Amino acid sequence: HKGLESRIVPSAGVPLKTIKIQGFKRSLSLENFKTVYLFLKSVHDCKKIIRDFKPDVVVGTGGYVCGAVVYAAARMKIPTFIHEQNSVAGVTNKFLSRFVDKVGICFEDARKDFPASKVVFTGNPRAQQVAGMKDTGRLEKEYKLRKDLPTVMIFGGSRGAEGINAAALKAIPQFAKKEYQVLFVTG
Structure with a gap:
């Protein structure tokens, strides 16, 4: 909502829709009630954006911002894919893995964090592009x-x-x- 992309993306001529959301505090905090509220509101907002945009597939790469978008798409029965780029899965991807169609991983260590039937070892797509540079x-x-x-x-x-x-x-x-x-x- 307030990130750098809010200035950069529109200046490149690409339409951008934003949502208001925040991540969970790792410690016990009343702020987490606000986080849950913002997540639920963002899911509602994302469903409208998705209906207007009509994507064929929704891909998430982790982080709380993509959580609401991917979750909304999965609930709307739109094909969904998340990509975990770390050897230890993040909280958002662990949560989303229960709802998405497929989970791509870069490290075999991350496989244990997701439903086995959904996991595909993809590696990191960028790595192969720069390896022979x-x-x-x-x-x-x-x-x-x-x-x-x-x-x-x-x-x-x-x-x-x-x-x-x-x-x-x-x-x-x-x-x-x-x-x-x-x-x-x-x-």
Whole structure:
């Protein structure tokens, strides 16, 4: 509703519908009552958006924002698919797995978190596209990377991002002492 995409997507000429929703607090909190209310209201709002848009399939990749959309679509009998990109399944995908048609996983460890009959090992679709990437000239130029040094790229997402970022920041003094260069990606 207030995210970066609320500015970026419309400026690219792509229509965007938003919902008001929030994630659960991990500790006991009265705020979670509001979360349940917003989820139920968002499911109602999503059903209207889905009726207007008429999708053939709805795909979710985890996170509380997609929860209401995928749940609404599943209740409307629209084919649904969720994709778990972590080795440990997230709360939203665990919840949605009971209602969706199929669950794609990237790591075999995640299989145990979902109904066996729904699981398909897909891997991470993006990984295969970049694995054989040869032309790094643009990156070398943009980030002033040297061709004669090995490059270490540090990035993380989801639950691991904060820990990876903290460890990388702590290691900065060590990076300067090594014969390699570091590209540190944060979000």
